[in-house]
Structures are given as structure tokens and as C-alpha cells.
Amino acid sequence: MMKIDFSGLDPSLPVKGNAEDLDDEILAAPSFKLPVTVDFDGFQKAAVQMVKPAKGTTTLAFIFKHGVMVAADSRASMGGYICKALLILNLYKINLYLAASQSVKKIIEINPYMLGTMAGGAADCQFWHRNLGIKCRLHELANKRRISVAGASKLLANILYSYRGMGLSVGTMIAGYDESGAGLYYVDSEGGRLKGTRFSVGSGSPYAYGVLDSGYSFDLSVEDAAELARRAIYHATFRDGASGGVASVYHVGPGGWKKLSGDDVGEMHYSYYPIEPTTVEQEMADVRIA
Amino acid sequence: MARYDRAITVFSPDGHLFQVEYALEAVRKGNAAVGVRGSDTIVLAVEKKSTPKLQDSRSVRKIVNLDDHIALACAGLKADARVLINRARIECQSYKLTIEDPVTVEYITRYIAGLQQKYTQSGGVRPFGLSTLIIGFDPHTHTPSLYQTDPSGTFSAWKANATGRNSNSIREFLEKNYTETSGQETLKLAIRALLEVVESGGKNIEVAVMTREQGLRQLEEAEIDAIVADIEAEKAAAEAAKKAPATKET
Numbered sequence A: 001m002m003k004i005d006f007s008g009l010d011p012s013l014p015v016k017g018n019a020e021d022l023d024d025e026i027l028a029a030p031s032f033k034l035p036v037t038v039d040f041d042g043f044q045k046a047a048v049q050m051v052k053p054a055k056g057t058t059t060l061a062f063i064f065k066h067g068v069m070v071a072a073d074s075r076a077s078m079g080g081y082i083c084k085a086l087l088i089l090n091l092y093k094i095n096l097y098l099a100a101s102q103s104v105k106k107i108i109e110i111n112p113y114m115l116g117t118m119a120g121g122a123a124d125c126q127f128w129h130r131n132l133g134i135k136c137r138l139h140e141l142a143n144k145r146r147i148s149v150a151g152a153s154k155l156l157a158n159i160l161y162s163y164r165g166m167g168l169s170v171g172t173m174i175a176g177y178d179e180s181g182a183g184l185y186y187v188d189s190e191g192g193r194l195k196g197t198r199f200s201v202g203s204g205s206p207y208a209y210g211v212l213d214s215g216y217s218f219d220l221s222v223e224d225a226a227e228l229a230r231r232a233i234y235h236a237t238f239r240d241g242a243s244g245g246v247a248s249v250y251h252v253g254p255g256g257w258k259k260l261s262g263d264d265v266g267e268m269h270y271s272y273y274p275i276e277p278t279t280v281e282q283e284m285a286d287v288r289i290a
Numbered sequence B: 001m002a003r004y005d006r007a008i009t010v011f012s013p014d015g016h017l018f019q020v021e022y023a024l025e026a027v028r029k030g031n032a033a034v035g036v037r038g039s040d041t042i043v044l045a046v047e048k049k050s051t052p053k054l055q056d057s058r059s060v061r062k063i064v065n066l067d068d069h070i071a072l073a074c075a076g077l078k079a080d081a082r083v084l085i086n087r088a089r090i091e092c093q094s095y096k097l098t099i100e101d102p103v104t105v106e107y108i109t110r111y112i113a114g115l116q117q118k119y120t121q122s123g124g125v126r127p128f129g130l131s132t133l134i135i136g137f138d139p140h141t142h143t144p145s146l147y148q149t150d151p152s153g154t155f156s157a158w159k160a161n162a163t164g165r166n167s168n169s170i171r172e173f174l175e176k177n178y179t180e181t182s183g184q185e186t187l188k189l190a191i192r193a194l195l196e197v198v199e200s201g202g203k204n205i206e207v208a209v210m211t212r213e214q215g216l217r218q219l220e221e222a223e224i225d226a227i228v229a230d231i232e233a234e235k236a237a238a239e240a241a242k243k244a245p246a247t248k249e250t
Helices: A022-027 A040-054 A086-091 A122-143 A149-162 A205-215 A222-239 A265-272 B018-029 B078-099 B105-118 B167-177 B184-195 B221-249
Strands: A059-064 A067-072 A107-111 A114-117 A171-178 A181-188 A193-195 A198-201 A246-253 A256-264 B033-037 B041-047 B063-067 B070-076 B130-137 B144-149 B155-157 B160-163 B205-211 B215-218
Touching (some): A059 A171, A067 A107, A067 A114, A114 A122, A149 B078, A198 A205, B018 B070, B033 B167, B041 B184, B063 B078, B063 B215, B070 B078, B078 B105, B105 B144, B130 B160, B130 B205, B184 B221, B205 B221
Antiparallel strands (some): A059 A067, A114 A171, B041 B205, B070 B130, B144 B155
């Protein structure tokens, strides 16, 4: 099996020796096995393209006076198929490879004071957020103090950067509260990392930005901020076909995160735009039979 | 085919690591170094063997900084020290880049001690022949700290400690005379402790003071001389005071 050789990148690593030796296995430069293909570059391109379009979702987060507000929809789709019968199929233990759902948790709890949002590949986001949670906990144990949001987001960004070009699809926001106050960072699988006060990620983000930006003020109360977040998600789900399901809203304050609400966007529509009872013009009356 | 020779540091039948103990011997032959922690000041004082006339004394600094808020002094093999200090300096910056915060004193001490330990458990290498005294202020809580590491890779925090030549006598002195001090008093205590084993004079001592606001400051020879003179005067006064009541009685 052909192995890709990275020893050239790191001058401190030993030069590749006999691959059979156990010593070399432990000390060798990091490498992974390449698939047996005729055209490896083409294969890589196709692999990246397969995952790339995925970010069908709406997530948003913003910093305000009382901490960070984080909200997301809950629809996951694969191609154009949205499956609502997932529960029934699970009962029959049918292996559903068209894994799509209206009830995906897109806000991931990294630890009691930090949240991550999911956009892009669900598995990638879930795995790497969980991995980040492990790293944060290890940092706490080793250094006897919590890691900062800046530090945590940087750890994730560095990991994603090292996998750049290998097909990961992650567009996440790390929101938390640490010693220096509320922190919000956008991190993606290209290796980018941005610090900011307002972010929205996903296919529904243009719509969410419209509502969020026009209603935002730093001095919002917790309830008003939650309502703004909820409304922004609702409007995005209304117009974007890849977003829908349940709008979850979380608040991260000095004491950690707390889930504020999870409302079905269909029901939200009717609470914002209730059906007007139309007045009847003419009623059909019984005709008396002579 | 093994790349290295067999390991150099192996256990003896009665549980000793002789290479590590020999490294500690090397430390015991090195110059004396003292560290004292005050409430707002930390002082490092190191014995300076007489400088040859033609040598540029500025190139043999014995107290170095690892970052703006952390400094290190050591006793033992100076060449090994250079390697360890360079690695520690790189780690300080690497941590700053990754975590976006300066290192804590405990973290960098743990790193240096970890490095020293690694070299007691690897093939084809010998342990580092030096003990370090690491001082600094915590970037978050601003508390001063003093740590010591040794060739075996253990580390611990101290209120005051000494390493190198005659460190036992210096430590005894510190145990007898240590009190919570601050500012100039901490400086005096450190120099007094070092003077127990070193010929007095600014030429033979290198002293550096770290405060939270100003970071590390190396003292000039003249300043050290002045403090030494102060200490001598105080000692003389104490001697005189001891004798005076005796004469009054007779």
C-alpha cells in the first residue's frame, strides 16, 4: 500500500526507514494510506466536491450586554430529501442511509460554559466539537483553570487547518463566557477563524442576517435578544428550503449556557401571522321544500 | 535495526538512576543561585565567578528571561542550560500563539521539568545537568511564584530556595531568616542569603529583580555594592547591639 510521506515537511523527524520495524511505526512521520486509484488527484477533487455543498442550515449567534445568544434550526437534508418518518423507521431498526431529519441538534454543548454550532457535515461538526470538548477538559485539568474562548476556538481552527483540502466541511461558531467576558468566534474548515459580535452561518444566513442586523442592539434584555434570535431563525426557515424544523435558542451567560426555547417554526408562523377569520358574504340557507 | 545505542539511564539493582544522581552532582558543583519570593517582588541572585579581564561580562548573563513576565536562573552545565532555555522560550511563544494568553509560571515549569524527565527515559541521551529556579507573575491572578526543577524532572513551588554550590547552607539560612517581605526587603534577604557562601562584593554577585509592573530588571554593580554595604552595616550594628548590653552590666 502506498503511503504519503510527510517527512519532508518536518525537518526534525527521522528520515523514513524500514517500514516493517515497530520503532519506525512509532517514530515515523505522520502519514496515511492512499486509496488505490488510477487518478488520485481526480479522486480527491471528487471527494471534496461530494461534501462541499452541504451547508444547508441556519445558525446564528451574537454578543450582547448579558452574554451570547445562540440559535439554530434543526433540519438536516441529503440532496433534496427530508425525511419525517425517521422515528418509525428507527423502531423497525431499518438502516436508513438517507439519514435526514427534522430534529438534528445543531447546537453542540462543548462544556458547561461553551457552545458550538453545526453547519456543514454533521459528522465532522459533531466529532470535532466533541474532540474540542476533550481538549478543553484536558487543559482545565493540566492548568487548573478554564480555557478561554479564544484559546478553544484557536485549538479547533488549528486542527481544521491541518486537515485543509482533505474534504472536511465545518462552518461553526464557538460561543462562550470566560474571564474576559463573552466570546464569539467563527471557525471553518478552510482554517479561517474570525472574532466578531454577530455571525450567521449556513444557507439561510442571508435571511437571518437581515432580521438580526436590523433588530440588533447591544443593550437588549435577555428576553428581547432571545425573541430576536428566534425571529431571525424563523424568517430564514420560511424562505430557505434547506432550513426548518425547530428553532432552538440558547443563552450563554456568566454562569454557563442555558437552553431558552425550542419552537416549531411552523407553529411560529401562525403565531406571527395568525389566520384572519374571513367574514362570510353569503350564507347558504336551507331551502324550504314546498 | 535499532537507530540508537542502548539507553544510558537505567535502574540500578537498588532502585537508583545513577545518571540522574550524577547529574545532581554536576549541579552541586555549579555556581550558587538563590531565589526569594516576596509579596510583590521576586529576586534571583547568582554567584558570579571572577570574570577574566578580557571577557565581555555582558555575554555571560546568568539570569535570563523566558518571556516578559518569566525569568530563569540555573546551576550546573551552562551549555545544557542554553538548550533548555531556547526550547522554553519557543514554548512560551507557541503557547501564546495557540491559546492567545501568556504562559503561567507553573505551565512553563512543568514544560521544562517534562523535558528534563524525557531525557532520563530516552535511548542514547543523557540527562540535562542543571537545576533551574524559575520566577514570574501569573498573568491572570498576578501572584508571584518561584519554582525549582532538577535533572530528574521533578518540580515544586517554593517561598525561597537555593541550588548549586553550598545550597544546603543557604537553604538553612533562609529557613531561619525567611519572613514575608516586599520590595527592597526581599532584595536584601536574597543577597544576604547568597553572601553566606559567596565573597561579598558587587563583582561576585549577579542580581535581578522582577516586579509585576516593570518585569525583570538586572541590577548594576554599583547598586549591588550599595546594598551589600547596607547589609554589612546592619550586621555590624547588630553585633554592636549584642555587645553593648553586656558592657553595661559590668
